Amino acid sequence: MYVPFGARSLQGVVMQVGEESEFLEAREIEALIDPEPVVSPERLALARWLSEHYLAPLFDCVSLMLPPGFKRRPLTVLRPLAALDELPRLSLTDKQRRALAYLIERGEAEVEELRRALRLTNVPALVSALERRGLVQRAYRLSRPQVQPKVVPHLRLLAPPREAEAEAGALEQDGSPKAMRRAMVLRALADEEAAPLSRLRTLGLTAALLRDLQADGLAVAEDVTVVRDPLAGRVYPAREPPELTADQDAASRAIASALEAAAPGRPGRAFLLHGVTGSGKTEVYLAALDHAVALGRRAVVLVPEISLTPQTVRRFGERFPGRVAVMHSGLSLGQHFDIWHEVREGRYAVAVGPRGALFAPQPDLGLVIIDEEHEWTYKQQEGSPRYHARLAAEELCRLTGAVLVLGSATPDVESHFYAQDGSYRLLELPQRLQRTESGGVKPAPLPQVETIDLREELKAGNRSIFSRSLAAAVRQALDSREQVILFLNRRGTASFVQCRDCGHVPQCRSCAVALTYHGPEAALVCHYCRRQLSAPLSCPQCGGNRIRMMGLGTERVEEEARLAFPGARTLRWDRDVTRGRDAHESILARFLAHEADILIGTQMIAKGLDMPLVTLVGIISADVALHLPDFRAGERTFQLLEQVAGRAGRGPRGGRVIIQTYTPTHYAVEAAAAHDYHALYQQEIDFRRRLGYPPFGRLALLTFAHTGEAFAQEQAALMAQRLKEERDRRGLPNLDILGPAPAFVPRVRGRWRWHVTLRGSDPAALLRDLSLPRGWTLDVDPASVL
Ligand code: ADP
Numbered sequence: 204m205y206v207p208f209g210a211r212s213l214q215g216v217v218m219q220v221g222e223e224s225e226f227l228e229a230r231e232i233e234a235l236i237d238p239e240p241v242v243s244p245e246r247l248a249l250a251r252w253l254s255e256h257y258l259a260p261l262f263d264c265v266s267l268m269l270p271p272g273f274k275r276r277p278l279t280v281l282r283p284l285a286a287l288d289e290l291p292r293l294s295l296t297d298k299q300r301r302a303l304a305y306l307i308e309r310g311e312a313e314v315e316e317l318r319r320a321l322r323l324t325n326v327p328a329l330v331s332a333l334e335r336r337g338l339v340q341r342a343y344r345l346s347r348p349q350v351q352p353k354v355v356p357h358l359r360l361l362a363p364p365r366e367a368e369a370e371a372g373a374l375e376q377d378g379s380p381k382a383m384r385r386a387m388v389l390r391a392l393a394d395e396e397a398a399p400l401s402r403l404r405t406l407g408l409t410a411a412l413l414r415d416l417q418a419d420g421l422a423v424a425e426d427v428t429v430v431r432d433p434l435a436g437r438v439y440p441a442r443e444p445p446e447l448t449a450d451q452d453a454a455s456r457a458i459a460s461a462l463e464a465a466a467p468g469r470p471g472r473a474f475l476l477h478g479v480t481g482s483g484k485t486e487v488y489l490a491a492l493d494h495a496v497a498l499g500r501r502a503v504v505l506v507p508e509i510s511l512t513p514q515t516v517r518r519f520g521e522r523f524p525g526r527v528a529v530m531h532s533g534l535s536l537g538q539h540f541d542i543w544h545e546v547r548e549g550r551y552a553v554a555v556g557p558r559g560a561l562f563a564p565q566p567d568l569g570l571v572i573i574d575e576e577h578e579w580t581y582k583q584q585e586g587s588p589r590y591h592a593r594l595a596a597e598e599l600c601r602l603t604g605a606v607l608v609l610g611s612a613t614p615d616v617e618s619h620f621y622a623q624d625g626s627y628r629l630l631e632l633p634q635r636l637q638r639t640e641s642g643g644v645k646p647a648p649l650p651q652v653e654t655i656d657l658r659e660e661l662k663a664g665n666r667s668i669f670s671r672s673l674a675a676a677v678r679q680a681l682d683s684r685e686q687v688i689l690f691l692n693r694r695g696t697a698s699f700v701q702c703r704d705c706g707h708v709p710q711c712r713s714c715a716v717a718l719t720y721h722g723p724e725a726a727l728v729c730h731y732c733r734r735q736l737s738a739p740l741s742c743p744q745c746g747g748n749r750i751r752m753m754g755l756g757t758e759r760v761e762e763e764a765r766l767a768f769p770g771a772r773t774l775r776w777d778r779d780v781t782r783g784r785d786a787h788e789s790i791l792a793r794f795l796a797h798e799a800d801i802l803i804g805t806q807m808i809a810k811g812l813d814m815p816l817v818t819l820v821g822i823i824s825a826d827v828a829l830h831l832p833d834f835r836a837g838e839r840t841f842q843l844l845e846q847v848a849g850r851a852g853r854g855p856r857g858g859r860v861i862i863q864t865y866t867p868t869h870y871a872v873e874a875a876a877a878h879d880y881h882a883l884y885q886q887e888i889d890f891r892r893r894l895g896y897p898p899f900g901r902l903a904l905l906t907f908a909h910t911g912e913a914f915a916q917e918q919a920a921l922m923a924q925r926l927k928e929e930r931d932r933r934g935l936p937n938l939d940i941l942g943p944a945p946a947f948v949p950r951v952r953g954r955w956r957w958h959v960t961l962r963g964s965d966p967a968a969l970l971r972d973l974s975l976p977r978g979w980t981l982d983v984d985p986a987s988v989l
């Protein structure tokens with residue numbers, strides 16, 4: 204709706220309708236934007252819940268549920284109150300005169316437009332001056348919506364097609380150019396009944412011909428709304444469901460009975476599907492979807508990132524041809540707009556997308572599936588609200604009665620805890636599956652994992668990045684024409700440049716992190732702000748010329764692999780080579796087609812891909828993530844190692860994994876080597892219980908960022924002090940206030956960052972009634988405390 208606000212008109216959302224107003228004076232609503240409610244009552248309730256849980260403005264939370272491009276800015280429009288012939292008589296500055304002349308000439312103009320057209324500075328002062336003298340008047344209106352349905356002018360045949368054909372035949376006898384043009388257009392319309400004008404023009408439609416056809420009552424021009432669909436042109440052949448294994452069947456039945464028992468107004472059940480990599484979780488999702496659809500319900504499926512999970516998206520498309528809407532950030536605003544509206548009309552059985560797709564307006568929502576639920580891309584980490592899709596999904600299912608299925612090979616420690624205490628129901632697929640010739644499946648072992656202690660390699664005089672075992676295993680795989688994955692934790696984290704004489708490491712001036720070396724351009728790049736410098740030939744600090752690249756990036760691994768394994772074809776997969784739109788899919792397709800023998804990649808290869816020819820995965824170093832100062836470092840390292848290891852041995856030839864590390868006895872490395880999730884879980888849950896970390900306590904992370912180093916520290920100290928006093932005043936003993944402490948990356952884009960962390964059973968409670976001063980941001984349940 205539009206509401207009056209002062210002299211302006213603003214957009215608003217109706218949250219509640221009541222008999223009378225809580226306020227003494229209320230104004231009338233100006234107009235409705237859409238006669239139908241745009242957001243369902245359950246989703247409005249979800250917005251309220253998000254706003255309370257994450258302490259975010261309610262409008263930000265409702266915005267998640269609004270159609271794309273919905274928000275409109277209020278604009279200030281100026282109208283002249285003087286006429287052109289009065290201008291010479293007025294005593295005005297040159298700027299005022301030009302501005303007034305401009306307004307008189309156009310009738311009115313928006314303030315921004317005036318500023319741009321006349322290159323003015325300080326427009327507010329100028330406008331106020333003119334306004335005071337009664338020479339201009341302000342008015343307000345809303346910007347035009349950013350997107351509209353795409354409307355394409357068409358010509359529709361009114362006459363029966365046979366008549367059109369007959370006339371066309373007669374005209375062709377005539378043979379004149381004019382007759383031929385009319386014949387062509389009539390034949391096209393006889394085929395399709397309606398065709399876009401733009402195409403008919405290529406067949407010879409002219410303005411005169413268009414007029415004649417309409418005047419003769421043969422055809423009529425009309426606007427047709429077309430749908431911008433990103434899946435258009437991709438046809439997935441329909442696939443029949445396979446016969447489920449006993450484990451899959453048991454899981455699928457449990458979900459099916461929850462779907463049958465579901466009723467609006469009663470909270471839906473939640474399941475945690477813990478299945479090792481390649482155990483057939485996706486088939487369980489598909490069976491659950493089948494069941495939901497058979498009951499007349501609709502579903503939302505969340506995946507960590509669309510471009511990294513093309514195989515998963517494809518499998519949904521194959522099972523439900525034409526009934527899957529894909530929502531992702533690569534869509535144009537127009538495409539997104541169209542899909543959103545179609546979803547709202549109930550055209551799709553399933554909406555698939557990353558985190559934000561949770562808010563797709565699916566009517567009759569019966570099932571929400573979150574694949575790879577442990578992934579931290581499900582947590583919004585910037586802007587507002589900083590929600591976690593898993594928690595938001597739980598709430599949505601509570602409100603709508605939909606069933607929630609969380610799936611992972613390496614469940615988040617918190618999710619597994621909730622499966623233990625009964626909040627979720629645990630479903631397990633302990634067996635990896637392998638396809639047989641006949642199209643069925645048989646149990647297969649998980650790949651064997653070997654841990655290599657890099658300290659021993661150094662002692663034995665091996666300075667290569669490949670241990671002797673890994674080098675031998677790669678050669679063996681290549682000899683058997685099999686494929687290899689070399690995994691490097693994080694793009695270029697360690698590929699910094701260091702002076703071997705004085706130890707100087709070039710850093711980004713505004714972000715205080717080491718710059719990363721990029722080989723081909725011999726450039727140093729900051730991975731926070733993208734500042735780029737050419738690599739120095741001598742040390743900027745001591746002038747020495749022994750400045751060398753240290754550590755490892757994917758480019759360096761690729762170079763080393765080419766040297767160590769001559770003749771092997773290598774392919775690199777990281778953020779640098781995947782800028783283009785379909786880059787991920789094309790790299791994956793090339794590797795699947797065996798156009799390369801060795802794939803060198805970072806995190807992104809860990810995500811649920813099925814590459815049957817891969818028999819060996821080499822993890823160049825397990826250590827990077829292990830030493831981050833974050834309480835989730837151990838869990839994250841395990842997840843990453845286990846997921847990457849899961850890429851090996853999916854085909855009939857089996858597979859092995861080699862982990863290289865300087866800390867082979869770390870519990871996360873040991874658990875990954877043994878594929879022992881439960882060992883990891885026990886360690887983690889004990890440690891968290893002891894220290895009050897999630898799921899036993901909750902965190903809220905406050906960050907202050909400022910260009911002044913001392914000021915930032917001071918403000919953080921003041922905040923910590925103020926919070927402690929407030930806590931004591933309210934008598935909340937079970938609330939720890941940690942810090943102030945500098946952030947792990949102490950400076951980003953020129954701003955120094957300081958943290959104050961709250962830990963307790965409800966840390967947000969303390970913050971609920973405090974308003975945060977400028978410069979502070981709040982993250983409730985942060986993904987990391989770095
Ligand atoms: P996950 O999602 O757990 O990694 P997938 O569902 O991708 O596992 O299953 C691994 C492979 O086994 C896929 O190629 C899948 O098509 C196949 N598969 C899974 N279950 C069956 C089944 N019951 N019958 C035939 N093939 C199956």
Ligand code: ZN
Pocket residue numbers: 711712713714715729730731732733734952
């Ligand atoms: Zn920088």
